[in-house]
Amino acid sequence: MKILKLPKEKLDLFASVVQQFGELHAPVEQDGRYVFKRLTRWSDARLEYDRTILPPKKYFLPPREALFRYRPGEGFVPNTDGLDQRIILFGVHACDVYAINILDRVFAGKYKDPYYQARRKNIAIIGIDCLPDKQCFCRSMRADFVDHGFDLFFYDTGDYYQALVGTALGDDMVLATGNLFEPVDAAEIDDYKRRSWNKRRAFQVDVEIRDLPEIFEMEYQSEIWDELGEKCLSCGSCSMVCPTCYCYDVADDVELGSRAGKRTRLWDSCLFASHALVGSGENFRGSRSSRIKYRFYHKQRGFVAEYGRPSCVGCGRCVSACPVHIDVVQVIDRLRRVEDVASR
Amino acid sequence: MSKPTVGIFGLTGCAGDQLVILNCEDQLLDLVSLIDIRDFLMASSENNQDCQLDLALVEGAVLSNRDAETLRAIRKRSKLLVALGTCAVWGGVAAMNRGADRDADRDALLEEVYGDIGRGYDSTPAQALHEVVPVDFNITGCPIEKEHFLAAVASLLNGDLPLYPEYPVCTECRMRENNCLLIERGLLCCGPITVGGCDARCPDLRVPCVGCRGPAGDANAGSLVAVMEEMGFSRPQLAARLRTFAPGGVA
Amino acid sequence: MSTIVIEHLARVEGHGGITVELQGDTVGDVRFDVFEGARLLEPLLKGKRYDEVAPIVSRICSICSAAHTLTSLKATEDAFGIRVSPQTDLLRELLLRGESIESHALHIFLLAVPDYLNYPSAIALAADKPAAVLLGLRLKKLGNLMQETIGGRAVHPVNPVVGGFGKTPSLDQLIELRSGLMQASADSDAVIDLMAALPAADFCRSETYYAALRSPNVDSYYSGDEVMVVSAGNRAIVPAADYRSLTNEKAVAHSHAKHSTFRGNPFMVGSLARLTVNPRRLTGKLAVAMKRLKLTLPADNPMDNNKAQALELINDVERSLEIIEQLLREGVKDERAMPAKPRAGTGTAIVEAPRGLLIHCYTYDEEGRIVSADVITPTALNAASMEQHFRRAVEQCPERDEAVIARRLGMIARAYDPCISCSVHLVRKR
Amino acid sequence: MLLADEVSSHHPVLSDNPYQPHMARIVRIYKMVENNHLFTLRFLEDHLAHSFRHQPGQFIMLSIPGAGEMPISISSSPSRPEVLELCVRRVGRVTNALYRLRTNDVVGVRGPYGNGYPMQEIIGNDLLLAAGGLGMAPLRSLLWYALDHRDKFNNITLMYGAKRPEDMLFREELTALVDRTDINCLLTVDADPSATWKNHIGRLPSLFDHAKIDPMRTYAAVCGPPVVYKFILQRLLELSFPKNHILMSLERRMKCGIGKCGHCGIGYKYTCLQGPIFTYWDAINLPEMI
Numbered sequence A: 001m002k003i004l005k006l007p008k009e010k011l012d013l014f015a016s017v018v019q020q021f022g023e024l025h026a027p028v029e030q031d032g033r034y035v036f037k038r039l040t041r042w043s044d045a046r047l048e049y050d051r052t053i054l055p056p057k058k059y060f061l062p063p064r065e066a067l068f069r070y071r072p073g074e075g076f077v078p079n080t081d082g083l084d085q086r087i088i089l090f091g092v093h094a095c096d097v098y099a100i101n102i103l104d105r106v107f108a109g110k111y112k113d114p115y116y117q118a119r120r121k122n123i124a125i126i127g128i129d130c131l132p133d134k135q136c137f138c139r140s141m142r143a144d145f146v147d148h149g150f151d152l153f154f155y156d157t158g159d160y161y162q163a164l165v166g167t168a169l170g171d172d173m174v175l176a177t178g179n180l181f182e183p184v185d186a187a188e189i190d191d192y193k194r195r196s197w198n199k200r201r202a203f204q205v206d207v208e209i210r211d212l213p214e215i216f217e218m219e220y221q222s223e224i225w226d227e228l229g230e231k232c233l234s235c236g237s238c239s240m241v242c243p244t245c246y247c248y249d250v251a252d253d254v255e256l257g258s259r260a261g262k263r264t265r266l267w268d269s270c271l272f273a274s275h276a277l278v279g280s281g282e283n284f285r286g287s288r289s290s291r292i293k294y295r296f297y298h299k300q301r302g303f304v305a306e307y308g309r310p311s312c313v314g315c316g317r318c319v320s321a322c323p324v325h326i327d328v329v330q331v332i333d334r335l336r337r338v339e340d341v342a343s344r
Numbered sequence B: 001m002s003k004p005t006v007g008i009f010g011l012t013g014c015a016g017d018q019l020v021i022l023n024c025e026d027q028l029l030d031l032v033s034l035i036d037i038r039d040f041l042m043a044s045s046e047n048n049q050d051c052q053l054d055l056a057l058v059e060g061a062v063l064s065n066r067d068a069e070t071l072r073a074i075r076k077r078s079k080l081l082v083a084l085g086t087c088a089v090w091g092g093v094a095a096m097n098r099g100a101d102r103d104a105d106r107d108a109l110l111e112e113v114y115g116d117i118g119r120g121y122d123s124t125p126a127q128a129l130h131e132v133v134p135v136d137f138n139i140t141g142c143p144i145e146k147e148h149f150l151a152a153v154a155s156l157l158n159g160d161l162p163l164y165p166e167y168p169v170c171t172e173c174r175m176r177e178n179n180c181l182l183i184e185r186g187l188l189c190c191g192p193i194t195v196g197g198c199d200a201r202c203p204d205l206r207v208p209c210v211g212c213r214g215p216a217g218d219a220n221a222g223s224l225v226a227v228m229e230e231m232g233f234s235r236p237q238l239a240a241r242l243r244t245f246a247p248g249g250v251a
Numbered sequence C: 001m002s003t004i005v006i007e008h009l010a011r012v013e014g015h016g017g018i019t020v021e022l023q024g025d026t027v028g029d030v031r032f033d034v035f036e037g038a039r040l041l042e043p044l045l046k047g048k049r050y051d052e053v054a055p056i057v058s059r060i061c062s063i064c065s066a067a068h069t070l071t072s073l074k075a076t077e078d079a080f081g082i083r084v085s086p087q088t089d090l091l092r093e094l095l096l097r098g099e100s101i102e103s104h105a106l107h108i109f110l111l112a113v114p115d116y117l118n119y120p121s122a123i124a125l126a127a128d129k130p131a132a133v134l135l136g137l138r139l140k141k142l143g144n145l146m147q148e149t150i151g152g153r154a155v156h157p158v159n160p161v162v163g164g165f166g167k168t169p170s171l172d173q174l175i176e177l178r179s180g181l182m183q184a185s186a187d188s189d190a191v192i193d194l195m196a197a198l199p200a201a202d203f204c205r206s207e208t209y210y211a212a213l214r215s216p217n218v219d220s221y222y223s224g225d226e227v228m229v230v231s232a233g234n235r236a237i238v239p240a241a242d243y244r245s246l247t248n249e250k251a252v253a254h255s256h257a258k259h260s261t262f263r264g265n266p267f268m269v270g271s272l273a274r275l276t277v278n279p280r281r282l283t284g285k286l287a288v289a290m291k292r293l294k295l296t297l298p299a300d301n302p303m304d305n306n307k308a309q310a311l312e313l314i315n316d317v318e319r320s321l322e323i324i325e326q327l328l329r330e331g332v333k334d335e336r337a338m339p340a341k342p343r344a345g346t347g348t349a350i351v352e353a354p355r356g357l358l359i360h361c362y363t364y365d366e367e368g369r370i371v372s373a374d375v376i377t378p379t380a381l382n383a384a385s386m387e388q389h390f391r392r393a394v395e396q397c398p399e400r401d402e403a404v405i406a407r408r409l410g411m412i413a414r415a416y417d418p419c420i421s422c423s424v425h426l427v428r429k430r
Numbered sequence D: 001m002l003l004a005d006e007v008s009s010h011h012p013v014l015s016d017n018p019y020q021p022h023m024a025r026i027v028r029i030y031k032m033v034e035n036n037h038l039f040t041l042r043f044l045e046d047h048l049a050h051s052f053r054h055q056p057g058q059f060i061m062l063s064i065p066g067a068g069e070m071p072i073s074i075s076s077s078p079s080r081p082e083v084l085e086l087c088v089r090r091v092g093r094v095t096n097a098l099y100r101l102r103t104n105d106v107v108g109v110r111g112p113y114g115n116g117y118p119m120q121e122i123i124g125n126d127l128l129l130a131a132g133g134l135g136m137a138p139l140r141s142l143l144w145y146a147l148d149h150r151d152k153f154n155n156i157t158l159m160y161g162a163k164r165p166e167d168m169l170f171r172e173e174l175t176a177l178v179d180r181t182d183i184n185c186l187l188t189v190d191a192d193p194s195a196t197w198k199n200h201i202g203r204l205p206s207l208f209d210h211a212k213i214d215p216m217r218t219y220a221a222v223c224g225p226p227v228v229y230k231f232i233l234q235r236l237l238e239l240s241f242p243k244n245h246i247l248m249s250l251e252r253r254m255k256c257g258i259g260k261c262g263h264c265g266i267g268y269k270y271t272c273l274q275g276p277i278f279t280y281w282d283a284i285n286l287p288e289m290i
C-alpha cells in the first residue's frame, strides 16, 4: 500500500481538484448533528465530526429505491436511475468503511446485488480517522482501523494528513493533484504511531466480544430479553441508523388507471411485527422480546457463524438513536455478567 | 369492464379528507374518468342517493344519531366501505375526551356552549365508523395523504387491497435523517407510537409529531410514557397528548 | 302556508340546509339550518397546553385550516406577549394568501361557475369546458403548493408554531413559488374573461352591512387588530379585544351555528366586505378588472361576492409575488421560533380567513393551559346576513315557483361560500 | 420489441440481475381443491423453458405484476421439464392477484432458489415421504423425481393425509399410485362424510402401521403444518431415525429469495439459502426453527 502525506493547508486545494472525479459529499452540520450531504461549498464540510445521523449506507442502499418498472407487454424493466452517478464521499470514518465492507459481503456472494454493486463501483470513498467519544466502541468490535474498502484514507498527524492510497482510483486522485502529496519519512511514521496509541487510549467504552456467540446461545432464555421486549418501542430507529442493518421490504404498486407500475424496495427492520409474519397468519417472531433478541442475536452471533465476525462495528449510532435507551454495550455486559446462581 | 360506482361522504369532521381528494389537481380528471362518482355532495348537486355502490369513501366521525343513520344507509348500499381519515378511523379530535366524565354528560356540555337550547340538539359522543358499522379498510391521517388515496384507488381498480406502512413515524423520520426532537431536544414527540406514512412530515420541520395519524400497529405506549416521565412530563399530560387524535388507540 | 326546503346544500363544505315558510305571498320564517354534528371543540380545549391548541383548532375546518392555525397562534402570542419576527409575519401572510388562492379557486371554478352555467358539478362542466376547469385546478394547485411550502401541508398546516415556524422555507422553494405565481399572474386575464362572461345573477338587492379587518398600512389578511364595519356611508371601528360587541352571538334552535349582529344589524364578511372596507387596493390591474366585472362598491347584491373573490384571487397572486420579492431581496434566515413563556391572561386575534373574519380568543392560566376558548368563524358571522338575503330573494322573486326559489337560494348560499363545519363552533354561554 | 430480460442483459450495469423476473405464461389452471389451484407455467422464451433446471425441494419467486412477488415451491419434477407446476394456496394479497389471472396471462418467475433435497445423499437409499395438507406441494417434485428415476432408489414410501378426500391435493394422481408395486403409497383422510374413499381413514401417523421402514437406510422428507411435524417427528424419533436423515421443508417470509432481504432468517441461517430444506439436526440447533 502506498502511504503519502498531505500538508494540512493543502487540503482545500486537494478537495477542489478531486471534484473532477465526482460530486463531492461530506458531513455537514445540521442543528448540531451531522449528515452526509452534497457540498455546495467546501467550507461546509465538517471533517471533525462525531457521527452522522445516517451512515453512508444510504448511498449504497437508499431508503427507498425502485428496482423495476413494469409495463404489460414489456415485463419488468430494471430501473437504473442514478446508478452511474459518480460521487465522492469525503470524510468516512473507519467504522463506517468497515461497515460498507460488511455490506459488500452481504450483497456479493452467489447472487450479486447489481444495484448495490453499481453504486459501490461509482462512489469513491475518502476516509478520515477520528477520535472516539463516549458512545464509540469500534475498537471492541475490531473496526477502529480498516485496511481496505476506501480509495484514500487520511490520518491527521498534526501538520499533515497521512494518506493511505487504497485503490487505483485513489492513486489517480493523488496524481491529479500534481505534487500536493509528499512521501513520508521516519518522523511522520512516529507521529502516526503516537496518534494510534492516543486513539487507543481514548476509548471510554469497552466490551469483550470473544466467545460472545457461545454466551448468546447459553443466555438464549435469559430474562433480559423479556425486559428489553417491554421497553422496545419497535420504532425501527436502531435499524435505520445502523451502518450494517440491511433488511429490506419490497412492494409493488400500480399507476392509477393502468396495469403498469413499479417494484420498490425500502428499508425494513426485524423489530417490526410484520417482519416474520407469513401468509397463513403465523408470526415466527410475534412477541417484541423475540424480535429484539433476534436483532442482537443476528448481529452478534448469527453473523459470526456466517461471515466470521459480528456485523456490529461499534459506531454507537443505535445507542444514541434509541428513545428508550436500549444500549448494545450494556446488553452485552449484562449477558456476560456472572451472577450468583442462588440470587437468580 | 364497467366503471366502479363510487360515493364520497362526509359525516362530522372538517371535510379535510374530501378536500384532499379535490386537491389531487393533477389526477382529478383522470380519476373521474376511471370511476363513476354517483354521490359526492361536497362537489356536485346532482347525486343519486339510493344506487348501489362498489365503493363508499366515508370521512368524519359519528357525532349524532343522524350521522349514525346516514352511515348505516351507506353501509347497506356499498360493497366496500373505506374509512377515510383519522376521525373516521379512530374518532379524531372530537373524541379526545371520550370516556372522561365531562364528555359523558353531553347535555351539560351542549348547554355550556349553546345555552338552554343546546339540550335539544342531536349530539352523541364521537365514535369511529367501525364502532357503528363494519369497515373494510382504513386510510388514516388527519388529513389523509393524497398519495395514499390515489394508491388506494389504483390498487382497488386493479382488484387488490392497498398496502400501508404499519411502522411508526420514527422509521420514516430516521430515513429522512432528521435530528430527533425527543432525544436531542427533550420535546414531547408522539412519533414512536404513531403510525407512519406521512414521511415524518412534522419532525422534518422540527415540529414534534402530535400523533395525527393514530397509533402504530404495535405501539408500545407504556414504555414511551415511562421514558417521558423520566424526562419530566406528567402522566396526565402525556395521556392527554397521546389521546388527542385517537382516544381508543392508546390506553 | 307552504314550505320550501333545501334538505342538504350541495357543493358547500359541511352539512346545512335552508327552510323558507310562505304564507301566500308573505314570507314567514326563513332559516339557514346547520345540522353539522357538534364537535364541542372549544370545551375540549380546556386544560390543553398552549402548544397543543393550534393543531386542534385547525381541525375545525379544512378549507380554512391555515387561517384557524394562524389566528390561534396569534391569539396565544397575544396572551403571552410574544412578538414574532418580521420574516414570520411575511411568511404567515404568504401562507394565508396561499390558502385564499386555493379556496377562491376551488370556490369559483369548481363550485360557483358550474352554478351560473347550470351544471351540477365541475366534473360535468369539465366535459364541455375543460379549459375553465383546468384553469381553476392550476390556480388551486398553486395555492396548495404555497401552503405546502410554507405550512408544511396543504390541509392542516404543521409548520407554523407559537412564536414562528418550525423551519423556514428555503430560497429554492421560494423561487419555485415565484415561478408558479408568475404563471398565475399571466392567467389573471383568463379569470376575468371567464367571470365577465357569466350570466348576471341579479335577484337579490339589499342594503348590506360589511365588516372586515382594517389593516394598518397594507391590505393584509393577517396583520391588524381592528375591524371596520361599513354600511351606507357609515363606518365604525371595533378593536379586537372588543370583538364581542361585534358578534354578540346568540344560539338559535334550528341551527348549530350561532348568529351575530352589529348594533342589531346582520352584517356580511368575506371578499366583498374586504374590498368594501379596504378599497385602497383597487387600483391598476384590479380597477380595470373591476370595471369589466361591472362591480361597484358598496354593493347591494350578495352575488357580487363571487366577483370580489375573483378580484381577490388576482390580488392574492400579486401580493404574494411582492412578498416573495421582498423575502428574496432581504434574504431568508432559518430562524427559530420565539421562545414562549406562558403567563396567565387573555389573548385575542382576528385574521381574514378566505370567507371573512375569524376570531380566536383564549384565556390561559399561568402554566399556559387553556382556561377558556372562544372561536368565532366567518360562516357563523354571516349566518344572520345570509338569512336576511334569503328572505330578500324570496320577497323579490315575482313567481312563487319552488324550483326557481330553491335554485336562487342555493346560489346565494354558495355565493357566501359557507363553510359549515367552521360555523359549528362552540362558545361558552356568558 | 425487446423483452425485459434482453433490456437488462444489454444494460452495462445490471446485466446480471438476480432480481429480474422472466416472463412466463400460465398454460393451465387446474382447481385441485378449493383455493388450492395448480398453475402450469411456461417461460415465454423457449431457451429458458428448455434450460430451466431445478432440484426437488427448490422454489421460485413468482411475480404477479402490480401485486407483488412471493416464494412458491416447484411442485413439478425436474424429470418433466419444459413447464413448471405450482400449487398455490390463496391466502392474501399476492395469491389473490394470482387467482384473478386466467390462462395465457403472464407472470414473472425467477429462480430456482434454495438448497432442495440433498439428492446425492438420498440416492441409493430408501425414501419416505410424509406430508399433510398443503405439505404435498414441495414433496410432489421429489416423489416424481424418484419415480422417474426409480432404479436409483430402494424402497419408496409415501404417507399423505388430508382432512377429507376432497381436501387431498393431487388426488387422482396419487390414488393411481396406490396399486403400483414400486411404491408403497399410503393415503389417509381424517373423515370421509361422502363414504366414497377407498383408502385409509385415520390420522396421518397411523399410516406407520402399514409401512416397513428401516431407519438406518431411509431418508424421510416431511412437510406440512406444525401438527404434522409434531406427530411425524415423534414417530420418526421413536424409530431412532438419524437426525440428519429427517428432512423438513420450512416456510418463512421472503422478499428476495437470495439471502439479502433478511426476512427469512432463523437464528443464523437464511431459509432461502441454507434451506428451505433443513435436517432435523439443524432444526433443534436453531432457535425458533419450528
Ligand SMILES: Cc1cc2nc3c(=O)[nH]c(=O)nc-3n(C[C@H](O)[C@H](O)[C@H](O)COP(=O)(O)OP(=O)(O)OC[C@H]3O[C@@H](n4cnc5c(N)ncnc54)[C@H](O)[C@@H]3O)c2cc1C
Pocket: A277, A278, A279, A280, D059, D068, D069, D070, D071, D072, D073, D074, D086, D087, D088, D089, D090, D091, D092, D093, D094, D095, D096, D137, D138, D250, D251, D252, D253, D254, D255, D276
Ligand atoms: C420456500 C417457500 C415455499 C413456499 N411454497 C408455497 C407453495 O408451494 N404454495 C403456496 O401456496 N405457498 C407457498 N409458500 C407460502 C407463500 O409464499 C405465501 O403463502 C405467500 O407469500 C402469501 O402471499 P400473499 O401476498 O397472498 O399473502 P399476504 O399475507 O398478503 O402476504 C404479503 C407479503 O408477505 C410475504 N409473505 C407472506 N406470507 C409469506 C410466506 N409464507 N412466505 C414468504 N413470504 C410471505 C410475501 O412477500 C407477500 O408478498 C411458500 C413459502 C416459502 C418460504
Ligand code: SF4
Pocket: A238, A241, A242, A243, A244, A245, A299, A311, A312, A313, A314, A315, A316, A317, A318, A319, A328
Ligand atoms: S448495532 Fe448499533 S453500534 Fe453496532 S453497528 Fe449497528 S448501529 Fe452501530
Ligand code: SF4
Pocket: A237, A323, B169, B170, B171, B173, B174, B178, B179, B180, B181, B182, B183, B189, B190, B191, B192, B200, B203, B208, B209
Ligand atoms: S423526532 Fe419524533 S418521530 Fe423523529 S425519531 Fe425522534 S421521536 Fe421519532
Ligand code: SF4
Pocket: B142, B169, B194, B195, B198, B199, B200, B201, B202, B203, B208, B209, B210, B211, B212, B213, B214, C158
Ligand atoms: S408527523 Fe405526526 S402529526 Fe405530523 S403528519 Fe405525521 S403523524 Fe401527523
